[in-house]
Amino acid sequence: MAxxxxxxxxxxxxxxxxxxxxSTIDGAILLxxxxxxxxxxxxEAEALLESGWWHWWSSNRNNTSSHCKWPGIAxxxxxxxxxxKPPRNFTMSDKFGKLNFSSFLNLVRLDLSGNGLQGSITAxxxxxxxxxxxxxxxxxxxxxxxxxxxxxxxxxxxxxxxNHFKGPIPMQLGNLKNLVAINLSGNMLIGPIPSxxxxxxxxxxxxxxxxxxxxxxxxxxxxxxxLVHLDLSSxxxxxxxxxxxxxxxxxxxxxxxxxFIEGFIDxxxxxxxxxxxxxxxxNxxxxxIPIELTKLSQLEYLNLSSNQLSGxxxxxxxxxxxxxxxxxxxxxxxxxxxxxxGNCNNLKHLSLNNNxxxxxxxxxxRSLSLVYIDISHNVISGRIAHHLGELTxxxxxNLSHNNLSGxxxxxxxxxxxxSSVDLSxxxxxxxxxxxxxxxxxxxxxxxxKGLCGEFKGMPSCLTSTTTDSEEEPERDGFCFSTVILxxxxxxxxxxxxxxxxxxxxxxxxxxxxxxxxxxxxIWNYDGRIAYEDIIKATEDFNIKYCIGTGGYGNVYKAxxxxxxxxxxxxxxxxxxxxxxLIKCFETEVKVLSEIRHRNILKLHGFCVHKQxxxxxxxxxxxxxxxxxxxxxxxxxxxxxxxxxxxISSSNILLNLEFEAFVSDFGTARPLxxxxxxxxxxxxxxxxxAPDEHFKPSSTxxxx
Numbered sequence: 150m151a152x153x154x155x156x157x158x159x160x161x162x163x164x165x166x167x168x169x170x171x172s173t174i175d176g177a178i179l180l181x182x183x184x185x186x187x188x189x190x191x192x193e194a195e196a197l198l199e200s201g202w203w204h205w206w207s208s209n210r211n212n213t214s215s216h217c218k219w220p221g222i223a224x225x226x227x228x229x230x231x232x233x234k235p236p237r238n239f240t241m242s243d244k245f246g247k248l249n250f251s252s253f254l255n256l257v258r259l260d261l262s263g264n265g266l267q268g269s270i271t272a273x274x275x276x277x278x279x280x281x282x283x284x285x286x287x288x289x290x291x292x293x294x295x296x297x298x299x300x301x302x303x304x305x306x307x308x309x310x311x312n313h314f315k316g317p318i319p320m321q322l323g324n325l326k327n328l329v330a331i332n333l334s335g336n337m338l339i340g341p342i343p344s345x346x347x348x349x350x351x352x353x354x355x356x357x358x359x360x361x362x363x364x365x366x367x368x369x370x371x372x373x374x375x376l377v378h379l380d381l382s383s384x385x386x387x388x389x390x391x392x393x394x395x396x397x398x399x400x401x402x403x404x405x406x407x408x409f410i411e412g413f414i415d416x417x418x419x420x421x422x423x424x425x426x427x428x429x430x431x432n433x434x435x436x437x438i439p440i441e442l443t444k445l446s447q448l449e450y451l452n453l454s455s456n457q458l459s460g461x462x463x464x465x466x467x468x469x470x471x472x473x474x475x476x477x478x479x480x481x482x483x484x485x486x487x488x489x490x491g492n493c494n495n496l497k498h499l500s501l502n503n504n505x506x507x508x509x510x511x512x513x514x515r516s517l518s519l520v521y522i523d524i525s526h527n528v529i530s531g532r533i534a535h536h537l538g539e540l541t542x543x544x545x546x547n548l549s550h551n552n553l554s555g556x557x558x559x560x561x562x563x564x565x566x567x568s569s570v571d572l573s574x575x576x577x578x579x580x581x582x583x584x585x586x587x588x589x590x591x592x593x594x595x596x597x598k599g600l601c602g603e604f605k606g607m608p609s610c611l612t613s614t615t616t617d618s619e620e621e622p623e624r625d626g627f628c629f630s631t632v633i634l635x636x637x638x639x640x641x642x643x644x645x646x647x648x649x650x651x652x653x654x655x656x657x658x659x660x661x662x663x664x665x666x667x668x669x670x671i672w673n674y675d676g677r678i679a680y681e682d683i684i685k686a687t688e689d690f691n692i693k694y695c696i697g698t699g700g701y702g703n704v705y706k707a708x709x710x711x712x713x714x715x716x717x718x719x720x721x722x723x724x725x726x727x728x729x730l731i732k733c734f735e736t737e738v739k740v741l742s743e744i745r746h747r748n749i750l751k752l753h754g755f756c757v758h759k760q761x762x763x764x765x766x767x768x769x770x771x772x773x774x775x776x777x778x779x780x781x782x783x784x785x786x787x788x789x790x791x792x793x794x795x796i797s798s799s800n801i802l803l804n805l806e807f808e809a810f811v812s813d814f815g816t817a818r819p820l821x822x823x824x825x826x827x828x829x830x831x832x833x834x835x836x837x838a839p840d841e842h843f844k845p846s847s848t849x850x851x852x
Contacts, residue, residue, distance in 0.1 A: 190216075192252045193230050197222070200248035202235055225255060234260040251276045262286040262308070269293075275300040284308040286332070294338075296321045304328060310356065311335035318357075320345050330354040334380065338362060342381075347372045354378040358404070361385060366405075371396035382428065383407040395420045404428040406452065411435070414453075419444040430476065431455040438477075443468045454500065455479040462501075467492035476500040478523065483507070486524070491516040502526050502547065510548075515539040523547040525571065533558050533572070542566065549573040549596075557581060557600070562588065573597070580610045682709045683717060690719060702734075715753060768807045775809035776801060783811075789819045 194216040197203050203219050217224035223232035230253050250256070250273045259277070262284045269292030270285070280301050286308045293316035294309070304325050314336040322331070323345020331346075334356045341364035342357065352373050362384040370379075371393025379397070382404045389412030390405070400421050406428045413436035414429070424445050430452045437460035438453065448469050458480040466475075467489035475496060482504040490496070491513025499517075502525040509531035510524065519540050529551040537546070538560030549571040556579035561570060570593050578599025591604045601610035686707040687694045697704040702720040709715065720734060738752065776796070783791040802810045 189254075190228050196249045196252035197230075202248070223258075229255040231255055232258040232260075234258065235264060237263050250274055253277065254279070256280055258282040260284040261288070264288060266290060270295070272297045274298075277301060279303055281305045281327075285312065287311045290314060293317075294319050294333075298322060299324050301325065302327070306330045308332040309336070313337060315339070317341075318343050318346075318362075322346060323348050325349070326351065328352055332356040334358040334360065336360055340364070342367055344369070350374065352376055356380045358382040358384070363387070365389075366391055366394075366410075368393060370394055373397065374399070376400055378402045380404045381408070386410060388412075390415065392417070394418075397421060398423070400424055402426040405432065406430040408432055414439050414442060416441045418442060421445065423447055425471075426450045428452040429456070433457060435459070437461075438463055438482075440465055445469070446471065448472055449495075450474045452476040453480070457481060459483070461485075462487055462506075464489055466490055469493055470495070472496050474498040477504070479503040481505065485509075486511055486529075488513050490514065493517065497521065497542075499523070510534060510537070512536045519543055521545045525549040525551070527551055529553060531555075533577075535560060538564065545569045547571040549575070551575050553577060555579075557585060557594065561585065581607070683707055686710075687717065764807075771807055772801070772803065772809045776811060779809070779811040791819050 197216055197219065216222060217228055217230070221233060221235040222230060223234075225231050233253070233256065250259075254276070256277050257279055259280060260282065263286070266285065266288040267290070269290065272295070274280075274283075275297035278300065281303050283301065283304060283306070287310070290309070290312040292314065294314055296319050298304075298307075298319055299321035302325065305327050306329060307322075307325075308330070310332045312335070314333070315338065317340035318333065318338055320343045322328070323343060326349065328349050329351055330353060331349075332354070335358070338357070338360040340362065342362060344367050346352075346355070347367050347369040350372065353375050354377060355373070356378070358380045359382070362381070363386065365388030366381065366386060368391045370391055374396065376397050377399055379400060379402065383406070386405070386408040387410065390410060392415055395415060395417040398420060401423050403421070403424060403426065407430070410429070410432040412434060414434065416439050418424075418439070419441040422445065425447050427445070427448060427450065431454070434453075434456040435458065438458055440463050442451075443463050443465040446468065449471050451469070451472060451474065454476045455478070458477070460482065461484035462477065462482060464487045466487050469475075470493060472493045473495055475493070475498065478500040479502070482501075484506065485508035486501065486506060488511040490499075491511065494516060496517045497519060498521045499514075499519055500521070500523045502523045504527055506524070506527040506529060508529065510529060510533075512534060514522075515536040517540065520542050521544065522537075522540075523545070525547045526549070529548070530553065532555035533548065533553055535558060537543070538558065541564075543564065544566055546567060546569070550573070553572070553575040555577065557572060557577055559582070561567065562582060562584040570589050572594050573592065574596030576599065577594065577597040579601075581594065581600055581602030581604060583603065586602065586604055591606060594600055594604075601608050603609075684690075686709055687705050690703075690705060694705045694707065695703050696706045696716070702718050705717040705719065707715050707717050780796070796811070800812055802812050804810070
């Protein structure tokens with residue numbers, strides 16, 4: 150038995166030894182790991198303190214285990230920092246480079262947005278291999294986007310917007326296959342859009358707006374099948390919209406505005422059926438608005454303004470029942486405003502200005518929820534219909550520079566929510582009420598020659614040739630009493646003149662004929678008004694109204710506002726200089742004036758100019774004042790100020806009332822108020838002050 154005992158004891162000892170040794174090794178290993186972890190956490194806390202962003206925690210420097218509870222810090226269960234997001238009220242602008250990012254190997258989210266950071270992005274960020282969310286938006290960062298971004302292979306969201314980064318977009322961004330959102334907008338990036346970006350098939354949002362990116366949109370942009378938000382606006386992109394864009398069936402937001410994109414809107418855009426925002430404004434797109442565009446039933450915002458679109462507004466526009474904002478301004482659209490637009494019940498903003506639209510404003514707009522209407526600079530005609538008064542939410546109304554007629558509607562006086570109205574440069578007539586005068590400025594109705602009222606600078610209704618039979622009696626006490634006083638004065642003067650003129654009718658008639666060279670002698674109303682009606686009815690004697698040629702002139706057909714149709718004979722311009730032909734014209738007028746027979750042509754009137762119009766001092770002062778007002782507006786009321794640089798008599802046009810209009814802006818120069826300007830003489834010698842020849846800059850005296 151003894152041998153057995155001797156043999157068995159070493160075995161037991163051996164086993165115990167091995168077990169003891171193994172336990173020692175394991176204990177050593179565990180001790181080392183705990184030591185490394187503790188050291189790593191201490192390094193993270195030290196790095197946070199050294200950054201200066203948490204300086205008020207410096208008193209707790211020895212208590213490093215509490216850094217996970219600091220503002221903007223989040224840790225995992227092991228106590229390692231996984232998120233850094235300092236509050237927006239931190240003062241960090243000069244301390245960005247002091248944070249040692251290599252100490253945070255477990256960092257998943259880094260959000261330093263909106264803290265006024267300065268400096269550039271260094272390669273230290275490249276060690277953050279676990280980083281998924283990287284946000285430096287709205288800071289003052291500079292420099293280029295370097296290739297180390299390719300090391301952030303786990304990156305899901307990248308937001309470097311609203312900084313001062315420059316240079317090209319790194320091609321290596323296309324290697325970050327996990328990217329879901331990229332926002333590089335609001336920088337100074339140049340060059341093309343990297344073709345590698347179309348391989349980021351998980352991308353749902355791509356924002357590159359407000360940069361200086363050039364070239365064209367990548368042809369394979371349709372590969373980004375998951376894309377929901379695409380914004381390439383305010384760059385220098387050219388070419389056309391790729392056809393593959395129609396494959397982005399999940400797209401909800403699309404903005405290419407303020408580029409140089411040409412071509413047309415493809416009909417297959419109807420496939421992007423979830424689109425709610427479409428902005429292609431301020432480009433060079435041509436052709437017509439495709440009907441297929443109206444099949445985007447989810448569309449809420451549509452802006453195609455400032456292009457070269459032609460044709461009609463599709464009548465199917467009413468299919469866009471969710472539309473809130475429609476802007477088709479500054480194009481070449483023609484035709485009527487579709488009556489079915491009234492079915493767009495949610496529409497709040499309507500801009501159709503600066504086109505060639507005609508017809509009237511459809512009554513169906515009363516069904517809309519409009520807050521903003523701008524239909525200015527078209528050829529809209531008819532009256533301003535009362536149904537606009539049913540738009541109880543309307544705040545902005547611009548109908549200026551059209552052919553609207555009738556009176557200024559009374560409903561404008563009671564729509565208290567309106568803050569801006571512009572009816573200028575139409576054919577409105579009648580009296581302006583005192584209520585309108587109290588609510589709106591004169592600029593709202595200037596350019597309507599038939600209007601009269603108590604506005605300063607507007608003719609009084611008692612002396613105006615235009616009366617408003619539809620104007621209701623004014624209830625305002627001051628306005629009513631003023632009208633009564635003027636009426637009594639007018640009646641007394643009229644009675645005196647009637648008595649005086651009735652006794653001198655023959656003498657005064659002869660004097661009138663001699664004094665007024667262009668009086669239509671047989672018509673029973675003011676010849677000047679009749680002559681203006683003739684010019685308007687024949688479109689200044691357009692050839693399309695010519696129905697024959699006589700011995701010394703052409704014969705035109707004209708329908709005057711009264712509804713009567715007349716034949717007009719006008720001397721040819723060259724032949725009119727010959728005294729013999731003028732004599733023939735006067736003979737024909739005299740003979741036809743004396744003959745009365747149902748089968749002989751009846752003469753209704755004639756117009757003869759015997760001398761040039763006198764440019765007296767009153768007219769000259771009016772011309773000078775008009776030019777002064779125009780230049781004052783260019784220099785002091787327009788932003789940026791404009792220097793005409795070539796004011797001369799050849800660049801000033803006059804209308805029939807001798808009102809001056811400044812033209813020829815070929816040498817004009819806008820001035821940047823934040824920059825200095827050196828100039829050379831570009832005006833007409835003799836019209837520029839001599840001392841300005843020697844000044845290299847535009848001054849207040851030169852304006």
